[in-house]
Every structure is written in C-alpha cells, then in structure tokens.
Amino acid sequence: MGVVISGQNFGDSAESVSACDCVDTTIERWTPTRIVVMINIVNPQSVIMVEHAGGVWSNSVPYIALAPVISRIDVGPCTYYPNISRKLCAITPGTQVTIHGRFFGSAPGQVSLCDCDSNATVESWNPNWATNPGPYDNTIVVTAVQVVCGSGIVVESGGMWSNPVPCTTCPD
Numbered sequence: 208m209g210v211v212i213s214g215q216n217f218g219d220s221a222e223s224v225s226a227c228d229c230v231d232t233t234i235e236r237w238t239p240t241r242i243v244v245m246i247n248i249v250n251p252q253s254v255i256m257v258e259h260a261g262g263v264w265s266n267s268v269p270y271i272a273l274a275p276v277i278s279r280i281d282v283g284p285c286t287y288y289p290n291i292s293r294k295l296c297a298i299t300p301g302t303q304v305t306i307h308g309r310f311f312g313s314a315p316g317q318v319s320l321c322d323c324d325s326n327a328t329v330e331s332w333n334p335n336w337a338t339n340p341g342p343y344d345n346t347i348v349v350t351a352v353q354v355v356c357g358s359g360i361v362v363e364s365g366g367m368w369s370n371p372v373p374c375t376t377c378p379d
Contacts (some may be wrong), residue, residue: 212242243340273310274367281305295375297324302351311345315363318349
C-alpha cells in the first residue's frame with residue numbers, strides 16, 4: 208500500500224519510516240517535506256512515525272489502512288460501474304480488462320477474475336504512481352487467464368482485498 212507523508216524537517220536523506228507498529232516500509236521518495244513509502248505489511252489500525260537522522264523519531268500519527276476499491280472496469284467498448292450499471296461486461300480468457308479505482312498503491316498485488324486459484328496476468332499496475340503518487344485515479348490493466356461463469360473481479364494490495372465486482376463469462 209502506498210502512503211504519502213507530508214510534514215516538516217524530514218531532512219535531505221532517507222532514514223526510516225515505521226508503519227503498522229514495525230519498520231517494514233520501502234522508501235520510494237524522500238524530501239524535507241514529503242515522503243512516499245510503500246507499506247509492505249498492513250495492519251488495519253496503527254501509527255506512522257518518521258525516523259530522522261541520528262535515530263530521533265517524529266511524533267506518531269494514527270491511521271486506518273484502506274482496502275482497494277474498484278470504481279469501474281472497462282472491457283473493450285463495455286464499461287461497468289459497480290452498483291450502478293445494469294449490464295455486465297463479458298470476460299473470456301485472453302480478454303484485456305482495465306480496472307479503475309482507489310488505494311491500489313505502487314507495487315503489483317493480485318487481481319483475480321474468477322473464483323479460482325488462477326489470477327489474471329497484470330499488464331500494468333498504477334503506472335502514474337512514479338510521477339504522481341496518490342490514492343485516487345488508480346488504474347490496473349490485466350489479461351484474463353482463466354474465467355468461471357458468474358464470477359467477479361477483485362484486487363489485492365497490501366494484504367487487503369477490494370470490493371468484488373461481478374462480471375459475466377457465461378455464453379450468451
């Protein structure tokens with residue numbers, strides 16, 4: 208899960224960021240006022256602290272981790288909005304699906320297009336993260352490997368799963 212920390216006096220060089228009550232983050236960008244980190248282990252309710260040069264820690268800030276949220280999928284000319292659209296998009300093996308939403312983070316997690324062990328092939332995961340990290344307007348592009356009639360799409364990031372989005376793979 209990607210997190211942007213804004214503040215003051217972080218220093219010019221990367222030190223450490225503690226999240227989930229343990230030091231298990233990957234620092235992606237560090238400036239004196241802004242730090243971008245990837246949290247490798249998510250604890251739903253915890254605190255974030257920044258270690259400054261010399262081992263001094265900042266104040267702790269409580270946070271609640273948010274699971275990924277799928278807001279729309281595009282399958283060719285078909286667009287589906289969860290809880291709004293009436294018609295589902297048909298997905299078959301080899302079909303490319305673009306998933307739009309929030310809280311996908313920067314590191315590829317998993318995308319499942321069926322109620323089975325086989326996941327979709329991730330073609331791109333939130334490609335704008337490197338230049339414009341943020342929790343909103345995230346995009347994942349996947350190719351379906353295996354599908355099951357009447358199943359749905361889910362996204363996993365940071366150990367948490369998104370809302371399931373139904374899709375039809377049943378023959379007409």
